[in-house]
Amino acid sequence: MAHEDYIERIILDLLGELDPAERGELETHLASCAACSREAKAWRNPVHALAYTVAPIAPPAEVRAQLLKRVAVLKAESSTTSSAKQANEISVDQEKSHQEKSNVVVLTPRSAKDEAVRFGRSSFFSAAIAAALVIAALIISLIYLWSRNQALQTELAQTYGRLSQVQGELEQARDEKIILTAAESRIRVLEGTKVAPRANAVLSYDRQTGRTLFYASNLPQAPAGKAYQLWFIADSKPISAGVFSVDDAGRATLRSQVPSSGLNASLFAVTLEPAAGVSSPTGDKYLLSSAS
Amino acid sequence: MRAVARGDEQAFADLYDRYSSILFGLLLRILNGRAEAEDVLQEVFIQVWQKAGDFNEDRGRAFTWLVTLARSRAIDRLRATESRDRTAVRAARETIEGEINADEEAIRSEEGAFVRSALAEIPAEQKRTLVLAYFEGLTQSEIASRLNEPLGTVKTRTRAGLTKLRELLRSRF
Numbered sequence: 001m002a003h004e005d006y007i008e009r010i011i012l013d014l015l016g017e018l019d020p021a022e023r024g025e026l027e028t029h030l031a032s033c034a035a036c037s038r039e040a041k042a043w044r045n046p047v048h049a050l051a052y053t054v055a056p057i058a059p060p061a062e063v064r065a066q067l068l069k070r071v072a073v074l075k076a077e078s079s080t081t082s083s084a085k086q087a088n089e090i091s092v093d094q095e096k097s098h099q100e101k102s103n104v105v106v107l108t109p110r111s112a113k114d115e116a117v118r119f120g121r122s123s124f125f126s127a128a129i130a131a132a133l134v135i136a137a138l139i140i141s142l143i144y145l146w147s148r149n150q151a152l153q154t155e156l157a158q159t160y161g162r163l164s165q166v167q168g169e170l171e172q173a174r175d176e177k178i179i180l181t182a183a184e185s186r187i188r189v190l191e192g193t194k195v196a197p198r199a200n201a202v203l204s205y206d207r208q209t210g211r212t213l214f215y216a217s218n219l220p221q222a223p224a225g226k227a228y229q230l231w232f233i234a235d236s237k238p239i240s241a242g243v244f245s246v247d248d249a250g251r252a253t254l255r256s257q258v259p260s261s262g263l264n265a266s267l268f269a270v271t272l273e274p275a276a277g278v279s280s281p282t283g284d285k286y287l288l289s290s291a292s
Numbered sequence: 293m294r295a296v297a298r299g300d301e302q303a304f305a306d307l308y309d310r311y312s313s314i315l316f317g318l319l320l321r322i323l324n325g326r327a328e329a330e331d332v333l334q335e336v337f338i339q340v341w342q343k344a345g346d347f348n349e350d351r352g353r354a355f356t357w358l359v360t361l362a363r364s365r366a367i368d369r370l371r372a373t374e375s376r377d378r379t380a381v382r383a384a385r386e387t388i389e390g391e392i393n394a395d396e397e398a399i400r401s402e403e404g405a406f407v408r409s410a411l412a413e414i415p416a417e418q419k420r421t422l423v424l425a426y427f428e429g430l431t432q433s434e435i436a437s438r439l440n441e442p443l444g445t446v447k448t449r450t451r452a453g454l455t456k457l458r459e460l461l462r463s464r465f
Contacts, residue, residue: 008447011454016364017431044352046458050426051359052407054321056313063330064312068305070334071341075299 003036010040014047175255176213184208188268190287196220199250201270201287203230205241207263212241214254216270219246219286227275228286230254232262239265243277293354297344304344308337311355315362321427322366324373332369336362367429410460418453421446 009026012018018026030037179185184207192199201216214230222228222245230241239262244254258265270287295303315336319329339361347357411419424435432450436443 008451011451012432015425016367016429017425041352042458043454044356046454046461047426048356048359048363049407049410049457049461050422051314051318051355051363052404053411054314054317057317057320058313059316059330059333063334064305064308067308067334067337068301070338071301071304074338074341075301 003033003039006033006036007039007043010036010043011047013040014043172255175211179204179206179211179213182206182208188289190216190268190270190289192218193285193288195284196286199287203268203289205232205258205263210258210260210263212254212256212258214241214244214252214256216244216246216252216254216287218250219252219270220250221246221248222272222275225275226272226283227277228252228270229273229277229281230256231269231271231281232258232265233267233269234262234265237261238269238281240277240279243273243275293344293347293349296341297347304337304341307340311358312337314355315358318359318362319366322363322429323370328369328373329366332362332365336365339365363426370429407461410457413460414453414456418449418456421449422453422457425450 006026006029009018009022013023013026030040180187185204186207188203190201190203196219198218199216199220200218201214203212203214205212212230216228219228227243227245229243231238232241233239239259241258241262242254242256244252246252268287268289269281269285271281271285272283273281293307296307312333316329316333319332319336320326323329323332336358340358347354414422420439421435424430424438425432430438432446433443435441436446439446
């Protein structure tokens with residue numbers, strides 16, 4: 001469209017005759033056309049110059065009074081709660097309808113003060129209600145948060161428990177790996193004796209650190225008050241590597257530490273001893289390493 | 293205006309005191325009754341209070357902004373409440389020339405006087421279309437049917453009248 005056509009639209013727009021679609025189209029054009037934009041500015045004053053031809057007529061005083069009151073309410077609205085706002089609007093509307101009914105409005109200082117006091121009192125009352133509601137809401141939130149906190153604490157404790165359990169399992173797994181892969185580790189097989197012919201076991205130990213890993217299966221349940229004990233026999237001297245018991249399936253796992261005196265053992269055995277263990281084997285042998 | 297945008301109630305009251313009479317006069321000229329004019333005057337100033345932040349000096353003078361708001365609301369109210377067939381009351385208002393020229397109480401400011409004298413220099417037909425458009429809120433087509441003139445003629449006269457006014461006012465504004 002040529003700019004000439006836009007001038008007509010600009011004038012119609014200033015007269016308020018464009019519909020929203022036409023208006024939008026014009027504004028889009030003005031945004032990108034400096035010449036037409038200048039034109040639009042230049043036509044503003046001539047169009048509204050007509051407003052200068054009317055006689056100024058003073059509006060009634062109560063219009064000013066009502067207006068200023070409404071503005072004060074609008075201003076207060078932006079910083080109070082909705083219940084206070086409703087109370088104010090009601091009181092302003094009441095005053096407005098009261099004034100509309102009377103023919104002559106006489107604003108003496110005393111009645112203005114009364115209105116101000118009524119206004120002030122009702123706004124104080126509603127502000128108090130608003131404050132009470134806010135406090136009640138806060139208390140309810142507080143109670144809810146406290147009980148939620150309790151629940152979370154319990155959950156947390158459970159989680160810690162599980163966490164340390166898992167950490168324990170992880171450490172064991174690490175140990176096992178270390179023991180089995182360490183350069184100085186040894187693996188021995190133990191076989192069941194006459195009293196437990198089907199029993200067997202695998203022993204792995206680290207000759208550097210003494211860390212010991214022992215798995216046994218098919219061992220009979222130990223009688224009450226008794227437990228199995230693992231021995232490292234070095235230079236014909238038995239050194240204890242720990243006490244263990246078997247589960248319902250006859251399996252046992254022992255992770256322990258053997259003293260350095262047992263590290264160059266060539267013979268390994270498992271005997272049945274009193275539950276607390278002994279310093280020297282006394283009971284029957286259940287597992288024995290094959291001669292190396 | 294910036295003070296009003298900031299929420300300065302006193303500045304707002306000052307604005308009202310300065311412009312309310314002009315705007316009320318305009319509203320009375322456009323609308324049918326006093327009660328309506330009072331309502332719209334309040335609405336306009338409430339809108340001023342709420343939208344003072346939108347006013348940009350770049351876009352024109354405060355007076356023009358206020359007048360635009362007032363006229364716009366008045367015309368909207370007019371279109372909403374009046375029937376399309378204008379009543380005899382409005383027809384009686386059409387002693388347009390007489391109103392403009394004989395009005396001794398028109399804005400006594402220098403600007404007001406200047407505008408009135410400028411308008412006096414515009415041919416009567418052009419002035420008539422402008423007044424009908426501005427104060428009656430008639431669209432160009434409505435003016436055409438009211439005056440029983442072709443639409444093209446109305447458009448030409450509107451444009452010519454405003455162009456003349458623009459030239460005359462150029463030195464002033």
